[in-house]
Amino acid sequence: MISIVIRNKNEAKLLERTLKILTKFYHDDIDEIIRMIIVLK
Structure with a gap:
């Protein structure tokens, strides 16, 4: 599983x-x- 934390709108756009x-x-x-x-499930 991959978890990503977005701290601001600029990071959201970049992501x-x-x-x-x-x-x-x-x-x-x-x-x-x-x-x-x-x-596999």
Whole structure:
């Protein structure tokens, strides 16, 4: 599990941009990880 604490609006905007970039870059990997987690449950 990943926990993130956002202390101000600027951090929220930066986090949103960062997550969008990571999601685009690792999209296929994220889908595979989610499938593996579902199978393990």
